Amino acid sequence: MKRIGILTSGGDAPGMNAAIRAVVRKSIFDGIEVYGINYGFAGLVAGDIRRLDVADVGDKIQRGGTFLYSARYPEFATEEGQLKGIEQLKKFGIEGLVVIGGDGSYHGAMALTKRGFPAVGIPGTIDNDIPGTDFTIGFDTAINTVLESIDRIRDTATSHVRTFVIEVMGRNAGDIALWAGIASGADQIIVPEEEYDINEVVRKVKEGYESGAKTHHVIVLAEGVMGADEFAAKMKEAGDTSDLRATNIGHVVRGGSPTARDRVLASWMGAHAVDLLKQGIGGVAVGIHNEELVESPILGTAEEGALFSLTEDGKIIVNNPHKARLDFADLNRSLSNLS
Ligand code: F6P
Numbered sequence: 001m002k003r004i005g006i007l008t009s010g011g012d013a014p015g016m017n018a019a020i021r022a023v024v025r026k027s028i029f030d031g032i033e034v035y036g037i038n039y040g041f042a043g044l045v046a047g048d049i050r051r052l053d054v055a056d057v058g059d060k061i062q063r064g065g066t067f068l069y070s071a072r073y074p075e076f077a078t079e080e081g082q083l084k085g086i087e088q089l090k091k092f093g094i095e096g097l098v099v100i101g102g103d104g105s106y107h108g109a110m111a112l113t114k115r116g117f118p119a120v121g122i123p124g125t126i127d128n129d130i131p132g133t134d135f136t137i138g139f140d141t142a143i144n145t146v147l148e149s150i151d152r153i154r155d156t157a158t159s160h161v162r163t164f165v166i167e168v169m170g171r172n173a174g175d176i177a178l179w180a181g182i183a184s185g186a187d188q189i190i191v192p193e194e195e196y197d198i199n200e201v202v203r204k205v206k207e208g209y210e211s212g213a214k215t216h217h218v219i220v221l222a223e224g225v226m227g228a229d230e231f232a233a234k235m236k237e238a239g240d241t242s243d244l245r246a247t248n249i250g251h252v253v254r255g256g257s258p259t260a261r262d263r264v265l266a267s268w269m270g271a272h273a274v275d276l277l278k279q280g281i282g283g284v285a286v287g288i289h290n291e292e293l294v295e296s297p298i299l300g301t302a303e304e305g306a307l308f309s310l311t312e313d314g315k316i317i318v319n320n321p322h323k324a325r326l327d328f329a330d331l332n333r334s335l336s337n338l339s
Contacts, residue, residue, distance in 0.1 A: 001118075001277050003033045005049065005094040008066040009040030009073070009105035012254060013124045013138025015262035016066040019100050021057040022270025028054055030278055035092055039069045040101070041076040041108045044085040049092050061263055064141075064255045072104060082111045089117065096277035098270075100124040102136070103171075106285060106298065107316065110308055113299045118282020120273040121298060124266075126254055129173035129322045131307045132296040133287025137269065139175065140261040142253045146180035149249050150218060154184070157216035160243060163205055165219045165235070167228035167248040176253070177222035178328040187217045187336045190231070192224035193324045198238045204336075205235075205242050211338050217242065268293060 006023050008016045020036070027034045036056070038048040060067055075081045089097065096118040099109040102125030109119040123130040126142035146168050157164050170176040174191025181189035188204060190196050201219065208214030221231050228246035235244060258266070269286045272293050276284060284295040285307060300306030302319040309317045 001095045003093050004096045004277050005035045005037055006098040007037035007040050008068050008070045009101035012066045012070045013126050014064045014141035014256055014258035015137040015266040016100055016124050017060040017063050018263045018266035019122055019270040021060050022267040023098050023274055024052050024057045026271040026274040035094055036068050039071045042071040042073040045081055047088045062257050064257055076108045086117055096282055098273045110298050113283040120276050121285030122269045122273055127171045127173050128175040131320050131322050132285050134289050137262055137266045141259045142176055143179045144259055145253050145256055147183045150184035161215050163217040163242040163244045165221050165228045165232045165246045167221045167223055169253050170222050172224040174222040174324045177220045181220035182328050182332055186220040188219040189332050190225050191222045194329055198234050202235055202238045202240045207338055213338050
């Protein structure tokens, strides 16, 4: 393979730039030309494509966001979009594509795979919700950003003896809430993967203050459950009498300089993606499992270890969906128990 393309797609994540840098530098080291595609699959279809050189990735490893820009582009699910995208790749002489992104991006990589174009997926999303990897690029930075925010909120919570419901991103996954919740010593963590009882939530708040053990109460709420305002309203309805505030950390969590962990993961996965394409291997996604790089077929059967299968009528089946660490929810219950 003499020429490869690279794009970032979906929600940006800290460390995407480090991954692009690794792909560009490793390719050039291996004698392969790299073309950057702006705005993800939207830019691919539009032909917004340019050659990338070593100088283009200088001073980028420490920067959040993605200098190739990103976009959500559901139109790539259509046959027309896919054929146009492949036509653009061929026009630029691109023989393989690295796709960095989350769920939707993997569907794009799957569509290319189905049409026989070699694509390699790299998991880049703060949500950590991608099958085929223990961790995604951006997750570590995100939980550290959330952690810093919760620590700050706790200062003011303690000063005023207040209860805070803190909503954090994560789409339908509770990973950010679970990891940042444990790290911040949250009193309660509420995630979509687990049932909760609002009366029990309120009881714990009351118990904390009445026992004299608590001068604040922090509830970390994953956005996949509901919004912080709505949750706080439910607590009030259930009889909460504490001085309650609701706050949403929001998009702050998506930005910022990537942690060392995310930069290393991004560099490692980026270079590996180039190695795979160089060997003519496409249709796979790179991941990390038990601290070793792994790759899984993007499309195929569950027995083959493929991430996705397609039914006859074209429905996507996620063979081994990502699972949040619910043992962390148990861990937190044992650490925040007052009785
Ligand atoms: O997938 C990353 C993510 O930040 C999710 O956590 C969140 O639900 C979503 O993207 C927000 O999307 P947008 O930036 O398009 O509002």
